[in-house]
Amino acid sequence: MKSYRTVRDASGRRHVAFVHVVDSFPITVTGKIHKVEMRARALGLRAVAELRNA
Numbered sequence: 445m446k447s448y449r450t451v452r453d454a455s456g457r458r459h460v461a462f463v464h465v466v467d468s469f470p471i472t473v474t475g476k477i478h479k480v481e482m483r484a485r486a487l488g489l490r491a492v493a494e495l496r497n498a
Contacts, residue, residue: 464489 452458464486470478 462490462493 470481472478
């Protein structure tokens, strides 16, 4: 999962726009990381951040 977004600055260099650190990952019953749920959480956090900045 891509938990960050890269943006380009004025010189054309890429850098990370945001990073979200979690204590644990959502795990399926087979022990795999549930990426769909992580993406949904990330989208929710971005929406909240955009509302705060608006």
